Amino acid sequence: MEGLSDRDALLVERIRAGDDRALAAIYDQHAGLVYGLARRVARDEQLARDVTQEVFTYLWEKPDRVDLTRGSLRTYLALLAHRRAVDEVRRHEARRRAETASALPEPVDGPETCVVDAATQIWRKNHLTSLLDMLSAEQRTVVQLAYYDGLTRVQIAKALGIPEGTAKDRVRSALARLRTLLTDEAREAIS
Amino acid sequence: MNGSPSDDETAALLALDALLPGEQADAELRIGMLPADLAGVAALLAEETVTDPPPELRSDTLMRATSRRPPGRPNDAAQPCEPAVAFDRTVEDLNHLLRSLTDAEWSAPAHAEHGRVRDLLAHLVGIERLVQRWLDPEDTVPDLPDHVAATRSVIAELADSDPHDVASQWYEGAHAVAAAAAAGDRSRMVVFHDITISVDQLLVTRTGELWAHAIDICQATGRPLPQLDMERMATLCTELMTLVPLAMAHRGTTAPGRAARFVLTGPAGGTYTVPLAPQAQTSEPQVTIVTDAAGLCRVAIRRLRPEQLGAAIDGDRELGDLVLAGIGALARD
Numbered sequence: 376m377e378g379l380s381d382r383d384a385l386l387v388e389r390i391r392a393g394d395d396r397a398l399a400a401i402y403d404q405h406a407g408l409v410y411g412l413a414r415r416v417a418r419d420e421q422l423a424r425d426v427t428q429e430v431f432t433y434l435w436e437k438p439d440r441v442d443l444t445r446g447s448l449r450t451y452l453a454l455l456a457h458r459r460a461v462d463e464v465r466r467h468e469a470r471r472r473a474e475t476a477s478a479l480p481e482p483v484d485g486p487e488t489c490v491v492d493a494a495t496q497i498w499r500k501n502h503l504t505s506l507l508d509m510l511s512a513e514q515r516t517v518v519q520l521a522y523y524d525g526l527t528r529v530q531i532a533k534a535l536g537i538p539e540g541t542a543k544d545r546v547r548s549a550l551a552r553l554r555t556l557l558t559d560e561a562r563e564a565i566s
Numbered sequence: 567m568n569g570s571p572s573d574d575e576t577a578a579l580l581a582l583d584a585l586l587p588g589e590q591a592d593a594e595l596r597i598g599m600l601p602a603d604l605a606g607v608a609a610l611l612a613e614e615t616v617t618d619p620p621p622e623l624r625s626d627t628l629m630r631a632t633s634r635r636p637p638g639r640p641n642d643a644a645q646p647c648e649p650a651v652a653f654d655r656t657v658e659d660l661n662h663l664l665r666s667l668t669d670a671e672w673s674a675p676a677h678a679e680h681g682r683v684r685d686l687l688a689h690l691v692g693i694e695r696l697v698q699r700w701l702d703p704e705d706t707v708p709d710l711p712d713h714v715a716a717t718r719s720v721i722a723e724l725a726d727s728d729p730h731d732v733a734s735q736w737y738e739g740a741h742a743v744a745a746a747a748a749a750g751d752r753s754r755m756v757v758f759h760d761i762t763i764s765v766d767q768l769l770v771t772r773t774g775e776l777w778a779h780a781i782d783i784c785q786a787t788g789r790p791l792p793q794l795d796m797e798r799m800a801t802l803c804t805e806l807m808t809l810v811p812l813a814m815a816h817r818g819t820t821a822p823g824r825a826a827r828f829v830l831t832g833p834a835g836g837t838y839t840v841p842l843a844p845q846a847q848t849s850e851p852q853v854t855i856v857t858d859a860a861g862l863c864r865v866a867i868r869r870l871r872p873e874q875l876g877a878a879i880d881g882d883r884e885l886g887d888l889v890l891a892g893i894g895a896l897a898r899d
Contacts, residue, residue, distance in 0.1 A: 385856060389829050389831075389837075389856055391640055391831065392835045392856075393636075393637045393638045393640055393641070393836055394827075394829045395628065395632055395637035396854070398628060399624075403624075406624065406627075407616040407618055407619065408616050410617055410618075410619035410623070411615040411616045411617035414617055424619075424620070424623055427619060427623060428623070428626060428627045428630050428631075431627045431628075432627070432630050432631040432634055435631035435632070435634070435635055436635050439642070
């Protein structure tokens with residue numbers, strides 16, 4: 376059976392060869408994610424449309440930038456959408472500030488910037504720490520070793536004196552737990 | 567567990583892995599490679615984020631993209647060269663190969679029907695003689711539909727000649743063909759065995775034939791297979807696409823009213839929609855064939871079987887197989 380990465384690779388090859396139907400197929404598959412991400416970050420319908428157009432146009436113009444060894448096409452497009460949305464919000468905000476500079480006594484952050492900050496900074500610093508605190512001690516230890524100390528699964532097993540399979544299971548269960556917590560977090564943020 | 571300078575990166579990695587549990591096995595490899603902003607993306611990658619875009623955004627987006635880069639050509643496209651240039655370069659390549667052959671290699675078996683390397687070259691001497699006559703509008707040479715039979719007498723005539731003399735005869739003959747082709751209107755139609763094509767198409771077909779026989783000689787003598795440069799490959803692809811309807815007709819497998827979309831990958835490739843019968847209008851394609859441009863050219867010169875191509879066929883599979891089977895119908899080697 377053809378794998379997801381094979382399908383992605385074929386679609387990117389078709390884009391390289393100038394096949395606009397491949398671009399349409401990619402749009403149909405991923406536009407919901409790109410547009411949704413852009414709208415969520417930008418909180419502006421027109422900006423989200425611009426970002427969506429820019430993301431797919433960039434893919435069409437620069438298909439060689441896609442590196443499928445680092446992730447799926449969907450991940451690449453999501454990353455691109457997020458970056459472009461943040462850029463657009465900042466540009467939009469800078470323009471707005473420039474236009475109103477003389478009328479305002481002091482420059483202040485607009486709501487769009489706050490949204491971006493919430494998504495990229497507060498979440499990282501605060502929520503991640505609190506989410507990690509909700510793991511069991513065993514799970515926290517393996518996450519510490521794997522992600523903060525950079526140990527491989529084999530090295531974790533050796534450090535803790537446990538079989539390699541057990542180390543893998545603990546990391547997997549820790550990530551599964553985090554996944555659940557993150558999904559709840561996202562739902563809460565959206566609502 | 568917090569406060570280190572690489573918190574953002576670590577958080578990004580952890581968040582991505584948490585959202586995609588199947589990817590944690592290679593997590594170590596990705597430490598230090600992920601951009602910090604990925605954390606934000608990962609956090610937002612909940613299903614609720616997916617939102618149907620406004621319907622009109624689809625056409626707006628596709629129009630904007632194709633206005634920036636027109637469809638049809640690869641983004642790193644090689645420019646096709648003139649058919650006459652493709653023929654000249656291929657003559658020079660083959661001549662260079664012939665000059666490198668040892669005495670023993672001239673007698674290596676090279677072709678199922680023509681025979682040894684030296685016989686193959688005698689066959690080419692015969693073809694150059696015929697093509698010169700076909701290019702002469704005053705000449706009344708018969709069509710000679712059988713490409714192999716047409717040169718048997720020349721192979722017999724040159725069987726005892728010094729192979730280096732045969733090589734010289736071929737080289738001079740090929741140059742005479744190039745001169746005759748350049749002498750008149752290159753769009754004029756000429757006979758080539760049992761097909762009628764333009765002079766430019768004849769030169770491209772001959773380029774393919776010389777390439778095919780260079781492959782035969784290299785295989786017979788244990789040399790690496792010869793490659794054409796991208797400009798020549800682009801010329802071959804472009805002409806090949808225009809000849810698909812004729813090839814289908816020649817094989818007796820036309821599909822009037824139907825069309826195939828070829829997506830040829832690589833710098834020599836491009837995207838083409840071709841009708842599957844001569845003189846037919848291009849219609850909505852029933853099948854899309856995605857394949858390597860260089861590989862398809864090797865199928866066209868019958869040095870690769872269609873099933874070896876590994877083409878991805880989308881749509882009418884049976885029609886796709888039929889089209890690929892017909893691609894080599896105009897090869898004469």
